Amino acid sequence: MLSHIQAKLLIVDDLPENLLALEALIKAEDREVYQAGSADQALSLLLEHEFALAILDVQMPGMNGFELAELMRGMEKTKHIPIVFVSAAGREMNYAFKGYESGAVDFLHKPLDTLAVKSKVKVFVELYRQRKALDRQVQALARSQQEQQQLLEQLQVARGELERAVRMRDDFMSIVSHEVRTPLNGLILETQLRKLHLSRDNADAFTLDKMRAMVERDERQINSLIRLIEDMLDVSRIRTGKLSISPSRFNLTQLVGGLVENFAAQAAAVGSVIELEVAGPLEGIWDEFRIEQVIANLLSNALRYGAKRPVQVRVLDDQGMACVEVRDQGIGISPENQRRIFQQFERVDSTHSVAGLGLGLYISEQIVLAHGGRISVSSAEGEGATFRVHLPLVCDVHEQNDESGRSEATSA
Template identity: 25%
Template sequence: MKNSTQLKRYTEKFNSTLPQKVNILMVDDHPENLLALEAVLSSPDYHLVSATSGQKALKHLINQEFAVILLDVQMPGLNGFETAKLIRAREKTKHTPIIFLTAISQENQHVQLGYEVGGIDYIFKPFQPETLKKKIEKFVEIYQKHKEKIYLNERQHIIELEKKVEERTLELLSTNEKLQQEIAERKKITDHLFVSQERFRKIFESSPNLMAIVSLEDGIYLDVNASWLQFTGYQYNELYNQKMNFEDFMEEANGQVIHLGDPIRNIKIQYKTKNGELRAGLLSSELIDIDPEPCVLFVLTDITERDLLEKGLTRLDRLNLIGEMAAGIAHEIRNPMTTVYGFLQIAKTNEVSKDIIELMLDELNRANSIITEFLNLAKNKVSYKKKHQINSIIEALFPLIQAEALRANKQVVLDLQPCSEIFIDEKEIRQLILNMALNGLDAMTSGGKLTITTFAKEQTVILNIKDQGTGISPEVLEKIGTPFFTTKDNGTGLGLAICYSIAKRHQAEIEIKTGHSGTTFSITFLAD
């Protein structure tokens, strides 16, 4: 048998590796002492190895096995006691007998220390050659008996192993034909499964949809594809074998958490990324088995950009409509207003009631101002932009905003950081800041604080206006900036619509962060 032949070869190799001579290590820093020891212990049965320092002795112990070590106590560098400690610290040499030889360290404390560090004998120089020789012979005899016992045990183990291998080989031969048939059948099944798994793997890894496999039993991620990592912002090792946080996946319609075992078919959800951003998606799930653990395959189609585009187009359509309407209203109203205004100016010089005329002029000026503001929504309005410091504009408006705040027992705080100059229409930006600041004051109760902050970030200048109101509900937030939409009893619904129109003309972005502790309007301008 093949296995039996291998065992016989192993036995022959083991017999050939038995040591022909016994190694004895002699350590002394004086070569003449080593020659003297060699003369005493010279024997065809011994292989005497000399070392002139503790370091060299340790190197010999790494490569060879010794029956006994003769170790001088007084040596430069590592002395005998230190060398013995290192020998005892190694697993391979911790049981090797050590005999200390010394001509100097003969005090009781040195002898005691020699035994404490692992010595089994402590001999003073000059020593009796025959006595030393007899001691070495005894240690060699113990060593050889120990080796012989190891050899016999190993030999017996080989015999028993050979017998077991022979028996097992016969059993394997008797069932070999049956196994070959089963293997062939399993190979067909395995090949089919492999092809199916490869197809699934390619679809899973290359899909533009976010895909994740989650254990049904404990809800941990078993795998996610590249799209899942790209959209959520996580690294693979941050998700793999970690529990899925289902609170990050909420149905948009009712705000309920997605359940692991529920079958899902294209429901619209909001999901949270690593940095806390809320994104929109269509989620489906399917129960699957993987080796053979029951799992859930989640497939998520991200529609955030599509939603933003649809909302943007809706808002743009409304703005375009109101802009066209504003231009038409201005054209139709301003012509008669000009005529009336001119007539009243003439009538003012005659004996007509000046109080009535002044009142009419004031009302006409007010009407003209409202129409001018309304025209700010027009899509073709021209902005006259120059380089300005936004901090200077805010500081100029501060007394007006502060006066309005004090009137309602509220306060305004400025936190203006150094910022680059930006190309803006000063009048329009004054209107944007004033509209948003007054809205923030209106949103707070008595004692509230409005904070206006500016700072530079990379190639942008950012203006934040933060109130301490109760926040904006999702229903209202979705409609903010739409012309004529207002939550105020006497509002026109044009203030924020004008702000969005101004921001668009300045290529600025408005972002809203809201919660129970208040709302922040953040406007980002491109720096020059």
């Protein structure tokens, strides 16, 4: 049913009585009839409304019907409106032909045939409605195609993300299996060796000095496993917004100094040394355990990638923010890698030659962001790397956590 589509009809005649008579003849509930007493009035209405049909009187003072039709055909808005001419002149063929040449689709002669007029108007109104309905269907089809295209693009993006997630999962499982296997293999070999000594009643293998060495080796392997598990748990906490942040006031300079002392043996083991430069005490309200976790990760990376050269650590007040700077003189980081090392499971060395899950910098960045701070890196390949952690000296960590949604400022 197309009756819900309202049709507008334009009738143009210089005689008011003709307009009234023609309107009475063609009006209906589903039509709107507009009257114009001249070509100028008709043009104004044509520019304002969309008409299903225009019925023009040929003989009008000023601009006649033929001239008005030619103007209508010359305008984009009105060139497709069907035109029916009405004339009281004789039925000479050349007069009718002139009307058709002006763009008319039909020609009516006065006195008008009531049934013929109603029938012709009905046909044009139905054609208009069919055309409008078809236009709407075409528009709906175009919208549907556009929506389908958008959906297809979304599906392609989702597919790419899913494929990336699968690759990350596979890479993660590969890395985890490798990293977990290393300390486990050490523990298994130590256990088998001890069982062998016990089976042979070899008491010399269990002297006090040898037992101390065994315990130290076991502790290192166990701590490696604990560190791997804690990293994975921290990632889970970050994803669920439950990273524990417990702020308290402490001296950042003192914390970094203690860490440098603790890492001295590790630095010596790899043939390096850590040099510390401080500008004085820097106190703030942060989570001491989490900030220690961040700085320890930076020191471990600096020793791991520092090519056995000295590592410089600075603690300073940088424009109202506490800043810890860790600089190594090792292999450096390319610009491309600098953009991705703070992502999950990403490492400067993508091979298994360097231990770790590639989570340290990701976790560190999330911890720093949860404190309202920032972490950055500047580097060039072969020229070492400098990591900087900036923390606000005055910061309501609870408020920062509420805004970021990354963590909950509660005790673990």
